[in-house]
Amino acid sequence: xxxxxxxxxxxxxxxxxxxxxxxxxxxxxxxxxxxxxxxxxxxxxxxxxxxxxxxxxxxxxxxxxxxxxxxxxxxxxxxxxxxxxxxxxxxxxxxxxxxxxxxxxxxxxxxxx
Amino acid sequence: xxxxxxxxxxxxxxxxxxxxxxxxxxxxxxxxxxxxxxxxxxxxxxxxxxxxxxxxxxxxxxxxxxxxxxxxxxxxxxxxxxxxxxxxxxxxxxxxxxxxxxxxxxxxxxxx
Numbered sequence: 001x002x003x004x005x006x007x008x009x010x011x012x013x014x015x016x017x018x019x020x021x022x023x024x025x026x027x028x029x030x031x032x033x034x035x036x037x038x039x040x041x042x043x044x045x046x047x048x049x050x051x052x053x054x055x056x057x058x059x060x061x062x063x064x065x066x067x068x069x070x071x072x073x074x075x076x077x078x079x080x081x082x083x084x085x086x087x088x089x090x091x092x093x094x095x096x097x098x099x100x101x102x103x104x105x106x107x108x109x110x111x112x113x
Numbered sequence: 114x115x116x117x118x119x120x121x122x123x124x125x126x127x128x129x130x131x132x133x134x135x136x137x138x139x140x141x142x143x144x145x146x147x148x149x150x151x152x153x154x155x156x157x158x159x160x161x162x163x164x165x166x167x168x169x170x171x172x173x174x175x176x177x178x179x180x181x182x183x184x185x186x187x188x189x190x191x192x193x194x195x196x197x198x199x200x201x202x203x204x205x206x207x208x209x210x211x212x213x214x215x216x217x218x219x220x221x222x223x224x225x
Contacts, residue, residue, distance in 0.1 A: 008153065032212045043117075043203055043216035044156075088156070092212040099144060099163060099207070101214060105155035 003027055006089055006104030015113050019076040023089035023104045026070065030091040030102070033065050035074045038086045038106065047087075048074065079111045116140065117217035119204050124222045126198075134189045134220045136204030144207040145187040146214060149173060149200045156203065162187055191222065199224050 006023045013019055021035075031052055036044035048063040050056045050072075056063045062075040072091075076083055089104040117138045126132045136145065147159040158171030162181040176195025181187055191198045201221050205214040 034213060036216075041201075041219070041221070043119075043218045046213055046215065049211075049213055090214075099161060100158065101212065103156045105153065 003102050004089065004091065004104045007107055008105055010108040010110060012110045012112060013079055015079060015081060015111055017079050017111075019079050019083070019109060019111075021074040021076075021087050021089075021107050021109070023072050023091075024070055025072075025091060025102075027091075027093065027102070028067075028070065029093040031067075032092045033063070033072050034090040034101070035061075035063055036088040036090060038088060040085075044088055081111050081113050084110050117204060117206055117215060119202075119217040119220050121220060122218065124220055126222070126224050128224055129193045131190055131192050132198075132222065134191070134202055134204075134222070136187045136189065136217060137185055138187075138204075138206045138217075139185060140206055140208070140215070141184070142206035142208050142215075143184065145181070146205040146207070147171075147177070147179065147187070147189045148203040148205065150203060150219075151200050159189065159202075198222055 004025045033050050035048040037047050038044040050063045053065050053067045060077045064073040086106040086108045088106045090101040092101050120135045144163050146161045148156045157173050159177050160179045162168040168179050168181050178190045203219045204217040207214045
């Protein structure tokens, strides 16, 4: 079983839709969870960073962590064509100072005008 | 502006040649990383360095080498021993007391 599973998509939605992106993981030691957005031929950029279980909201983006189910989600409200990108989840176990991240393979999202 | 720069953006090399990819950061981060990204494979860690003059192998270090002589710089050499070097290479750095990593724009290497 892979440590982090992420549906590669592609996922196509109409502009204005609510998008739900998800990752599951197997390592119960993971406590820190990140979402990165990667445009085509560019480096990933950090979108959201959360610790342990719960929700975190930033504008149109909400990150949700359910440690009991080993499941994390990123919701995008009022999706825009500029949200079209690949979204990578990442996680780590020990918090501050942990030197390695475990990444999902990414979900490719297209928002159609 | 603070950030991570990678050069060149595109690189073409013939089979059997060594090539060095540049990564520079002015964020004053101690930790730096090199990843390789292939379609459908996600990010795979090649090497990382926690501090100057020290580095560790990642999951796919064979055929690659690095150096860390300065805090700001972490160059990656793709040697002729790397069997399939064509890929998108990403450099990242990490501030202290956090797990988040920040990425450069990447270098696309094509071996002809």
